[in-house]
Amino acid sequence: MPDNAAPMNPKLSLLQPYPFERLRQLFAGVTPNPAFSPISLGIGEPRHAAPAFLKAALAGALDSGLSNYPATAGEPALRQACADWLQRRYRVLLDPNRQLLPVNGTREALFAVAQTVIDSARPGATVVFPNPFYQIYEGAALLAGAQPFYVASDPARRFATAWERVPAAVWARTQLLYACSPGNPTGAVMPLSEWADLFDLSDQHGFVIASDECYSEIYFGTDDAGAAPLGALQAAQQLGRSDFKNLLTFSSLSKRSNVPGLRSGFVAGDAALIQAFLLYRTYHGSAMSPVVQAASRAAWGDEAHVQDNRRLYREKFSQVTPLLAQVLDVALPDASFYLWAGVPALFAARWPGLSADEAFARDLLAQYNVTVLPGSYLAREVDGHNPGRGRVRMALVAHPAECLQAAGRIVRFCESAAPLN
Numbered sequence: 001m002p003d004n005a006a007p008m009n010p011k012l013s014l015l016q017p018y019p020f021e022r023l024r025q026l027f028a029g030v031t032p033n034p035a036f037s038p039i040s041l042g043i044g045e046p047r048h049a050a051p052a053f054l055k056a057a058l059a060g061a062l063d064s065g066l067s068n069y070p071a072t073a074g075e076p077a078l079r080q081a082c083a084d085w086l087q088r089r090y091r092v093l094l095d096p097n098r099q100l101l102p103v104n105g106t107r108e109a110l111f112a113v114a115q116t117v118i119d120s121a122r123p124g125a126t127v128v129f130p131n132p133f134y135q136i137y138e139g140a141a142l143l144a145g146a147q148p149f150y151v152a153s154d155p156a157r158r159f160a161t162a163w164e165r166v167p168a169a170v171w172a173r174t175q176l177l178y179a180c181s182p183g184n185p186t187g188a189v190m191p192l193s194e195w196a197d198l199f200d201l202s203d204q205h206g207f208v209i210a211s212d213e214c215y216s217e218i219y220f221g222t223d224d225a226g227a228a229p230l231g232a233l234q235a236a237q238q239l240g241r242s243d244f245k246n247l248l249t250f251s252s253l254s255k256r257s258n259v260p261g262l263r264s265g266f267v268a269g270d271a272a273l274i275q276a277f278l279l280y281r282t283y284h285g286s287a288m289s290p291v292v293q294a295a296s297r298a299a300w301g302d303e304a305h306v307q308d309n310r311r312l313y314r315e316k317f318s319q320v321t322p323l324l325a326q327v328l329d330v331a332l333p334d335a336s337f338y339l340w341a342g343v344p345a346l347f348a349a350r351w352p353g354l355s356a357d358e359a360f361a362r363d364l365l366a367q368y369n370v371t372v373l374p375g376s377y378l379a380r381e382v383d384g385h386n387p388g389r390g391r392v393r394m395a396l397v398a399h400p401a402e403c404l405q406a407a408g409r410i411v412r413f414c415e416s417a418a419p420l421n
């Protein structure tokens with residue numbers, strides 16, 4: 001390194017390319033068939049319309065909302081709206097002044113919580129999370145000076161995370177665990193028994209659980225309380241842990257209300273952790289704009305638009321899943337807006353150097369102009385096994401007609417695919 005080179009955080013070099021960067025490289029040199037219009041099932045970005053009342057709330061706050069620095073803790077009325085939502089949705093009671101904080105989307109908060117929790121001076125600091133996973137967990141662990149420990153999801157159990165395979169020695173040095181329920185990309189929802197096991201482990205080893213619940217409102221049963229995915233706070237309360245010790249949950253408006261550009265969510269749970277997180281966030285400078293706070297308050301207070309949104313996803317999944325199940329190893333997930341599909345085995349030997357999921361994604365783009373994300377990009381190889389290999393993630397975020405069209409093309413693609421030799 002030349003003497004005058006700028007100093008650089010060496011941990012930055014540990015970060016892996018984001019899945020979409022890898023997809024760009026995979027698709028380099030591929031010319032999509034021009035006979036078909038492009039359809040992307042690749043990016044998990046909601047595309048249903050944002051509700052009009054939310055836009056009006058945003059516009060209505062412009063006059064008053066730009067003239068002051070906001071408090072990091074947010075306005076009491078927003079915290080109250082979030083606590084009221086938690087009470088309606090999960091029947092849990094939290095103190096909005098001690099147990100809840102607004103965040104600028106859960107992505108930044110999932111990252112920042114590792115900065116708040118991890119003590120990298122303790123030997124072997126470890127962060128445990130599912131594999132496949134949302135890539136922020138890994139970057140958060142690495143930049144906080146901890147080692148990630150990847151826990152494979154089990155296809156034989158509807159993609160439940162195989163926490164029981166984590167060695168006792170790893171639990172002993174674990175400081176933080178990310179759970180994701182409903183899961184991205186698997187859609188798996190964690191039942192009460194799984195939460196009970198994790199809470200026991202957290203009690204034994206003293207680690208913090210960060211529960212990422214950003215897909216909690218997208219599920220396929222009818223709109224009664226029984227169909228809605230169990231939340232971690234709800235599980236804790238049902239297990240008699242109403243202080244939510246060592247637990248934080250992360251809830252987002254991005255998917256619930258179709259506003260990924262608003263950057264709004266909240267974190268709730270253990271009061272001592274919330275206090276430490278507030279201190280960290282004050283220095284990090286992550287207060288939410290009052291304009292966004294006003295819109296968020298309105299959004300958390302309304303369920304009608306969430307029900308409409310869910311109806312649209314339900315319709316798409318009920319039409320698309322049976323079609324794709326004719327040619328792929330796929331079933332309706334517990335929740336979320338993803339299908340996590342196994343591709344036909346013949347793709348494994350299709351292109352030298354490409355895994356089956358990569359070959360499938362590449363050929364599908366070339367022949368039918370449909371983009372899907374190779375599952376191996378969402379997971380890491382551990383002991384020679386990448387639990388995403390051979391699967392692709394399809395986000396059913398486009399309008400129903402487009403999703404159906406994509407499914408029809410995938411069926412034709414698979415039916416016409418033959419071993420190359």
Ligand SMILES: Cc1ncc(COP(=O)(O)O)c(C=O)c1O
Pocket residue numbers: 044104105106107108134180183184212214251252253254260263264265
């Ligand atoms: C599993 C998971 N968690 C968190 C996020 C972040 O959501 P947001 O920052 O929009 O709240 C995403 C976004 O795609 C996600 O897939």
